[in-house]
Amino acid sequence: MSRKLLILYGSETGTAQDFAEQVWRESKRFYFTGPVLPMDSYDVRNLVDEELVVFICSTTGQGEEPENMRTFWKFLLRKKLPSDSLHNVKFALLGFGDSGYVKYNFVAKKLHKRLLQLGGIALMEVGLCDDQHDLGPSATYLPWLEQLWEKILTIYPLPSEQKPLEESPREMRWLVEAIDEDKENNSSVRRETENIYATSQSLLNTKNPTVRLVLEENRRITHEQHFQDVRFISFKMNNPIAWQPGDVLVLRPCNGDDSVRELFSLFQQHNLPLHPETIVEIREIDSEMPVPDFLKAPISLRSLATQYWDLNAIPRPRAFALLAKNCLNELEREKLQEFSSPAGQEDLYSYANRPRRTIVEVLQDFPHATSRITLEILMEVFQPIKPRSFSIASCPEVGRLQLLVAVVEYRSILSTPRKGLCSTWLKNLPVGSKIVGWLKKGTLKIPPDASKPLVMVGPGTGLAPFRSVLLQKEAKFVDDAAPKSVLFFGCRNRQGDFHCEEELKRMEGIGLLKVITAFSRDQEEKIYVQHRIRENGELLRSLLINQDGVFFVAGSSKNMPQSV
Incomplete structure (x- = not known):
């Protein structure tokens, strides 16, 4: 009986890849052979000939599949594929997601469903790892892995003279x-x-446009007395490149x-x-x-x-x-x-x-x-440094690629403050620094119909993608030619962290939009954007229902979107 096990993953930041490699290492304890690969590095046409496959994938953004599994996924979606094409394939599937998002583990769920539609035989229920869990992904992964080997060894038992190895012979990659x-x-x-990544096709993700950047401006935009340092960061581009409002810049920081x-x-x-x-x-x-x-x-x-x-x-x-x-x-x-x-x-x-x-x-x-x-x-x-994504806060018409970055620093029970790797790296970059990143499509889909009003909710640095939208609208703005959009902006206090206040007032002054603010700490009673939304129900009804407007929310993935 063949003891080949194919392990395929779709990973955006490296987490799903790390866990796929752990499954691969564990498989050696039970004498299985076979590679661990990104889905797009595997010839999907050969999937019909596989007997045993483990799929591990993450969900990115608003229910999107990772870049390194999109070709594989598009092939599986072909309508002409027979409903029994994978009838010989036994599989298990583990997903990674964040329950703070509406489309939690959406990619794993839809991949599992599609494999079943094509006749695949599921060994077990799909495992759904949650970044929000106190114990992290391991809370689901460890029991899932234990059950996986129970199921597999029932179908592919070891010969009576063979026992599972105490530890994997391939602990080291x-x-x-x-x-x-x-x-x-x-x-x-x-x-x-x-x-080290500058010429690496696999790490720079050449499916998305690579961009070489020179840091032109790096300044704090929150008040010195404010508890958090938020940076306005502006890059010149060495190579001309286009993007749309809502797109994302991906950077890999250094220690x-x-x-x-x-x-x-x-x-x-x-x-x-x-x-x-x-x-x-x-x-x-x-x-x-x-x-x-x-x-x-x-x-x-x-x-x-x-x-x-x-x-x-x-x-x-x-x-x-x-x-x-x-x-x-x-x-x-x-x-x-x-x-x-x-x-x-x-x-x-x-x-x-x-x-x-x-x-x-x-x-x-x-x-x-x-x-x-x-x-x-x-x-x-040591885990590899994972890339970080930032909503672009400017439009191509500005001629600069700009970000709003909140520097992560907080205290735990340990004496040394905890610091975010990427935000601290960006904060400390001197003007003139040359870095490499890449662009990818964001989840914010601005309607091509410019006549539709936009209702935007962007507390804190959630303003970034909407600044990109508004700057582009301003560059093309003709008085009375477009409907007035609305921005709900929330922060702690007007003096401390009202980002881009002068720009927003300028845009409001020319009739481009209406800005509705919520400063949660400027009065005794805390006021958030959701309170302002309730207060402006009639306006929203007019924009969204009567004028067929579009509603967007950007910012924290935790409580804020659900509250809004």
């Missing part, structure tokens, strides 16, 4: 070793100032110099031969887990620590299992094993998730385990 290279004389070693120094200082404390200038070579063990193209050239540990490893990430259970492997201290090893076990997830939540403890802080807390760490374990316990 790749071979990693330090090499003795003279950087001055070896052109294959990248310069440490080089962007700050202080964080990188802290990591290497920790290595030094334990006398580990891991220095910033150490050059490493990463090689594949077999074709089932290829090395990404951007990691194929020899690379310094400083470049990895700056551009690839997310030093701010909260470690997943597997990181604790790997740290336990070589740990000689019994107390540390037992605690690490507990955190990696299904029974220890509540304790792990209290230790890591609730206080937002980073992987570097975990290494500091477990000195015996850290003193025995290897290069290969480092490549596994």
Whole structure:
């Protein structure tokens, strides 16, 4: 009986890919062979010949599939496909989503439904992981994985003389070793100032337009006494590129110099031969887990620590299992094993998730385990830096690509403030910095019919996509030629965080729109945008019903949209 298992994923930020690779590693305990691939890297025409497939996918935006599964998905949607075309395919499916969105795990649900329509045999109910859960995706993933192997081993049992391995023989994805290279004389070693993704087709996502940016302006737009730093960031573009209001700029941030120094200082404390200038070579063990193209050239540990490893990430259970492997201290090893076990997830939540403890802080807390760490374990316990998406706050007519970015900084029970990796990186970028990003279509679909009035609800930095819309309307505005749109803008107080106030007043002054504000802290009773919406019911009825207007909400994905 064949023991081939195909694992396919659709991943936008890397989370679904990480979990797909975990399933792949686990499969080796049960002697399965087969690759783990993005759906679009697999020839979907061969799916009819597969016997056993695990699908793992995330949902992005408002129910959209990740970029690296769209070709695969479009093929499955073909009407001419026979209803029994996948009758030989047994499958399981795990989805990742955020229950704060209306179309929660929409991609996983519709993929599951379509596979059944084509005759596929579901081994189990679709698993739906929720980012909002206290324990994160692991709350669903761990029991789902346990059930998966129960189902698969019922159909594909091991021979009586074979037992499942205690641990996967492929705990490490790749071979990693330090090499003795003279950087001055070896052109294959990248310069440490080089962007490791700059020429990577897979990481820069060439299905979407790549854009090279030069930072022109980076200033705080909230009052100095306001609790939050919100930045107005403006880029010049080295290559001409077009976008539509509502589109998104995707950036991959870097770790700050202080964080990188802290990591290497920790290595030094334990006398580990891991220095910033150490050059490493990463090689594949077999074709089932290829090395990404951007990691194929020899690379310094400083470049990895700056551009690839997310030093701010909260470690997943597997990181604790790997740290336990070589740990000689019994107390540390037992605690690490507990955190990696299904029974220890509540304790792990209290230790890591609730206080937002980073992987570097975990290494500091477990000195015996850290003193025995290897290069290969480092490549596994550090998660890759994930790209971040920002609604573009300008239109092409402005000639600049602009963002409104709220700098994330808050306190937990830990003494050191928690900081957002990308927003802090953007805050500290000096004018003149050159960065690379890419554009993708947003979920805000502005109607092509300019006669339709727009009702926009954009508290805080949720204003960004509407600023793009309004700037474009202003550039084409002719007095009395367009209906008046309405913007509901909410913030804490007029003096502290009324973003783009002068621009909005200018647009209101020429008759482009009506601005209705809600300053929640400027009076004793808190007032939010939903209160202003209720107060203006007659106006909204006129715009939305009588004039066939369109209603948009942008901002927090938690309570605000439901309240509105």
